[in-house]
Amino acid sequence: MDLASLLSWHGRISRELDAVVDFWLQHSHDEEYGGFFTCLGQDGKVYDDLKYVWLQGRQVWMYSRLYRKVPRFRRPELLQAARAGGEFLLAHARVAPPSQKCAFVLTRDGRPVKIQRTIFSECFYVLGLDELGRATGEPRYQREALAMMEAIVHWVREDPSELGRPLLAGAIPHDSMAVPMMLLNLVDQLSEGDAEAASRFSELGGWSAQRILMHVQRDGAAVLENVSEEGEALPGCLGRQQNPGHAIEAGWFLLRYAQRQQDSDLVAQAVEKFMKEPFRLGWDPEHGGLFAFQDVDGLCPTQLEWKMKLWWPHTEAMIAFLMGFAETRDQELLERFVQVAKYAFAKFSDPQEGEWFGYLTQEGKVALTIKGGPFKGCFHVPRALCICEEILESLVRETQLTSQG
Amino acid sequence: MDLASLLSWHGRISRELDAVVDFWLQHSHDEEYGGFFTCLGQDGKVYDDLKYVWLQGRQVWMYSRLYRKVPRFRRPELLQAARAGGEFLLAHARVAPPSQKCAFVLTRDGRPVKIQRTIFSECFYVLGLDELGRATGEPRYQREALAMMEAIVHWVREDPSELGRPLLAGAIPHDSMAVPMMLLNLVDQLSEGDAEAASRFSELGGWSAQRILMHVQRDGAAVLENVSEEGEALPGCLGRQQNPGHAIEAGWFLLRYAQRQQDSDLVAQAVEKFMKEPFRLGWDPEHGGLFAFQDVDGLCPTQLEWKMKLWWPHTEAMIAFLMGFAETRDQELLERFVQVAKYAFAKFSDPQEGEWFGYLTQEGKVALTIKGGPFKGCFHVPRALCICEEILESLVRETQLTSQG
Incomplete structure (x- = not known):
């Protein structure tokens, strides 16, 4: 890509990030109870005031990260809202302390409505509070994050009984790829610039990466969401x-890990098995966009939305392909980035009201006009724009140096 | 409708019922373990051998009902398969006897995979076993059904703790319309031709009907799925x-109840509030078909499939409008029946391979090619065809008598 194209994408992505952050700043803050409204209509109007713990933790992370890393977002209002979100989580997310188990969704004032028997509310609690600790410089947030992380690791690797899932004779124990992905993401978060944490979580990082790699199946031709604990295919x-x-x-999580480990074989695996191949299989040749679900044998999935185009696979693909290109300089990856980014800007972005739509039909028509809901908050879109902006910045700088040199 | 049209619909529906029953007879029987495969592809091929308890109970009911009520289906193979399904339920559905709590899904050989913290697996267990008892004449099936019914009523009206739902401070206790609907349906089933059962369940029938009527909200303009225990709107x-x-x-469940009670006010309510009005609001003016979900204030629902067209709302509408017409002779209801039946035959029915597709896009294109899955089995389609066939038969007979008279 020439300098003009790089600069153009950089500008477009920066402007989009500004608009997206504005949307959440304007519409999502609960000034009364702290935390964030995430059920927002096309124009940002709150259509439900329930607070999903995943999305509270994610927005605390996003605001704190922007504040800490991106100079133009080092604004008191971001840090203040992140702090109010963090305090809301500390006060309300855990259902019955001293247990670390968190609710899945809370009322506006913090009373538990539902509990999931999984680890994900807790994971986003860790993600948000660790980053808030870094942004504020207050160690108590990171202490809370670390205590929760210990509980999560205990549930995953030693004893899941506190999660409340019944042990049933017919349930096949299996590794859902989401679990090691989430752990690898948290190891990345907790280890940044912290040699002690990096050493403490080094074994867990390796374990998580290995667990993710177990999901490469069919002689390397497919990544499957669920495999046995021993890495075997399931019926x-x-x-x-x-x-x-x-x-x-998972590809860009692995790529970041491989970069830190300076493991060039893992870089290649991340790019080939987790980026290029899933894209080849998952991109809709007829209408464009990534399918939400597929069946490796080409059977019809049972998820009603399997053909729909969801926003987050596209934001993750933008990150993965740009990060992959920056690492390898493989032009195919840059072409994929442009292909996905063009589709996403054309179909998901809402230039009128800001933020992105989340759910399109197979044909790319907006199916749900909401900007936020039980699973979509201030996270995937600004995270992708922020990471892509940073990578493009360094590519532009490098190209300028080369052209001057 | 003139005699020729009635006869034509009757013939079309009878032939469709034959084809649908053939599909399940041919593809769904597990000769080894008993019970039914319900995860069937377009051509009937089994793509997963999990056994969903809802669908096991429903197919036992459907086969037994056809055997008992429709002379051409009084075939040993139906009764034998129903019995094998009933025995499978008796042997495996309950997770930890003496508790009556049933699994939601079992392995092919009957080991529990998942439990739902609701009453529905148990309700379809009752439905299937009661009808099997009637078809076989063996009272032990009905005894099991009644024992389960007692547990369900206890959970709904006295103490839900055995269902395993945690009591959470932010969860609003509410009446989900599915619960009284299911109970009213079971009262109808258990009371048929049985004065003792009718008397025993008479109060429960009245209570269930009243609970359903609480869902008429907005000054009678809307039926809402969830209301408070006192019948108030929820946020x-x-x-x-x-x-x-x-x-x-719910409209046809109420209509049947009103017929038995000879309650003409309730007939009118069932028709106006539960059939005509939901159809007016729920029929897609652009592409035809009933929406899966709506928001009473016209906001965007959060269900990804809200605009999709699912098979079962259409089968239920065929029953409701034809039953409503037979009761009231209101021509609008007959027109609605024809409108829905034409859409359903054109879009859902698969003349090549038999049975109906279950899931269409808003535009009416097949979105999932499966014929059965975790929520679609041998139930809504043959039930609707069977009930409509019976009503059309009596309308034809009546018209013939009138024209001869």
Whole structure:
């Protein structure tokens, strides 16, 4: 890509990030109870005031990260809202302390509505509070994050009983790729610039990366969402399930890990198995966009939305392909980045009201006009724009130096 | 409708019922373990061998009902398969006897995979076993059904703790319309031709009907899926949720109840509030078909499939409008029946391979090619065809008598 194209994408992505952050600043803050409204209509109007813990933790992370890393977002209002979100989580997310188990969704004032028997509310609690600790410089947030991280690791690797899932004779124990992905993401978060934490979580990082790699199946031709604890294929829909956006997201998690480990073999695996191949299989040749779910044998998935185009596989693909290109200089990856980014800007972005739509039909028509909901908040879109902006910046700088040199 | 049209619809529906029953007879029987495969592809091929308890109970009911009520289906193979399904349920559905709590899904050989913290697996267990008892004449099936019914009523009206739902401070206790609908349906099933059972369940029938009527909200203009225990509207998405197919299904449940009670006011309410109005609001003016979900205030629902066209709202609407017409002779209802039946035959029915597709896009294109899955089995389609066939038969007979008279 020439300098003009790089500069053009950089500008477009920066402007989009500004508009997206503005949307959340304007519409999502709960000034009364702290935390964030995330059920927002096309124009940002709150259509439900429930607070999903995943999305509270994610927005705390996003605001704190922007504040800490991007000079133009070092604004008191971001840090103040992040802090109010963090305090809301500290006060309300855990359902019955001293247990670390968190609710999945809370009322506006913080009373628990539902609990999921998984680790993800807790993971986003860690993500948000660790970054808030870094942004504010207050160690108590990171202490809380570390205590929660210990509980999560205990549930995953030693004893899941506190999660409340019944042990059933017919349930096949299996590794859902989301779990090691989430752990690898948290290891990355907790280890940044902290040699002690990096050493403490080094074994967990390696374990998580290995668990993710177990999901490469069919002689390397496919990434499957669920495999046995020993890395074997499973029968039925569960065993055949593919999620191209998820595989590609795992790709950039692995790539970052490989970069830190200076493991060039893992770089290649991340790019080939988790980016290029899932894209080849998962991109809709007829209408463009990534399918939400697929069956590795080409059978019809049972998820009603399998053909729909969801926003987050596309944001993750933008990150993965640009990060992959910056690492390898493989032109195919840059072409994929441009292909996905063009589709996303054309179809998901809402230039009128800001932020992105989340759910399109197979044909690319807006199916749900909401900007936020139970699973979409201030996270995937600004995270992708922020990471892509940073990578493009360094590519532009490098190109300028080369052309001057 | 003139005699020729009635006869034509009757013939079309009878032939369709034959084809649908053939599909399940041919593809769904597990000769080894008993019970039914319900995860069937377009051509009937089994793509997963998990056994969903809802669908096991429903197919036992459907086969037994056809055997008992429709002379051409009084075939040993139906009764034998129904019995094998009933025995499978008796042997495996309950997770930890003496508790009556059933699994949601079992392995092919009957080991529990998942448990839902609701009453529906148990309700379809009752439905199937009661009808099997009637078809076989063996009272032990009905005894099991009645024992389960007692547990369900206890959970709903006295103490839900055995269901395993945690009591959470922010969860609003509410009446989900599915619960009284299911109970009213079971009262209808258990009371048929049985004066003792009719008397025993008479109060429960009245209570269930009243609970369903609480869902008429907005000064009678809307049926809402969730209301408070006192029949008040609830805030948020939960409170605004509408499901036109579900309202219409409740309509024919109420209509049958009103017929038995000889309650003409309730007949009128069932027709106006639960059939005509939900149809007016729920029918897609652009592409035809009933929406899966709506928001009573016209906001965007958060269900990804809200605009999709699912098979079962259409089968329920066929029953409701034809039953409503037979009761009231209101021509509008007959027109609606024809409108829905034409759409359903054109879009859902698969003349090549038999049975109906279950999931269409808003535009009416097949979105999932499966014929059965975790929520679609041998139930809504043959039930609707069977009930409509019976009503059309009596309308034809009546018209013939009139024209001869």
